[in-house]
Amino acid sequence: NAGVTQTPKFQVLKTGQSMTLQCAQDMNHEYMSWYRQDPGMGLRLIHYSVGAGITDQGEVPNGYNVSRSTTEDFPLRLLSAAPSQTSVYFCASSPRQGAYNEQFFGPGTRLTVL
Amino acid sequence: AQSVTQLDSHVSVSEGTPVLLRCNYSSSYSPSLFWYVQHPNKGLQLLLKYTSAATLVKGINGFEAEFKKSETSFHLTKPSAHMSDAAEYFCVVRTKTSYDKVIFGPGTSLSVIP
Numbered sequence: 217n218a219g220v221t222q223t224p225k226f227q228v229l230k231t232g233q234s235m236t237l238q239c240a241q242d243m244n245h246e247y248m249s250w251y252r253q254d255p256g257m258g259l260r261l262i263h264y265s266v267g268a269g270i271t272d273q274g275e276v277p278n279g280y281n282v283s284r285s286t287t288e289d290f291p292l293r294l295l296s297a298a299p300s301q302t303s304v305y306f307c308a309s310s311p312r313q314g315a316y317n318e319q320f321f322g323p324g325t326r327l328t329v330l
Numbered sequence: 331a332q333s334v335t336q337l338d339s340h341v342s343v344s345e346g347t348p349v350l351l352r353c354n355y356s357s358s359y360s361p362s363l364f365w366y367v368q369h370p371n372k373g374l375q376l377l378l379k380y381t382s383a384a385t386l387v388k389g390i391n392g393f394e395a396e397f398k399k400s401e402t403s404f405h406l407t408k409p410s411a412h413m414s415d416a417a418e419y420f421c422v423v424r425t426k427t428s429y430d431k432v433i434f435g436p437g438t439s440l441s442v443i444p
Contacts, residue, residue, distance in 0.1 A: 249432070256339065256436060257436060257438075258420060258435055258436040259420065260434070278433070306373065318364055318379055319432065321373045322373060323373045
């Protein structure tokens with residue numbers, strides 16, 4: 217049971233490049249989400265999904281796309297990277313039933329946009 | 331609307347002395363509340379959670395938190411700090427009627443002085 221995995225761990229992009237951050241979980245969780253973490257701002261929700269084929273925007277969705285074709289995978293796409301997207305990105309998952317369930321977090325992806 | 335305030339951005343304690351990290355929340359509905367810890371360059375780990383059972387919640391590594399509805403607070407405490415407790419701590423609110431969005435506080439950085 218690997219939990220939540222994220223790849224890559226580190227990435228450097230040039231402004232305007234696109235890339236996909238991968239996230240996978242093997243716990244059969246229906247709810248998955250992406251956060252970005254910036255100093256002094258805690259974690260901010262980018263996008264989330266309550267099941268395969270269903271996604272919705274969080275607090276800071278601009279510049280990011282997501283899709284959820286399977287229960288296991290929830291990739292995050294940066295369409296045209298900007299320096300403002302330099303951040304640490306965390307993927308998380310939790311069971312869908314009720315609000316009592318804690319989220320399980322991946323190890324994070326540290327992204328730098330030059 | 332839900333929100334979370336962590337009253338101190340940084341707390342410094344001496345090893346062996348008590349720890350108090352403060353969290354206040356705002357929620358239109360009865361919330362579920364969580365504390366997560368993040369050690370440097372690591373992912374987030376659940377410390378404890380409140381889910382409307384006992385108001386005093388015990389977590390891992392000797393931490394506990396008390397839910398006080400009248401004060402809308404969920405402060406985290408530990409009787410005796412250890413060097414390994416130095417980390418960033420996040421208070422999180424998740425409502426029963428809207429479990430799809432999770433709100434993080436900005437975090438409190440805990441330093442432990444030998």
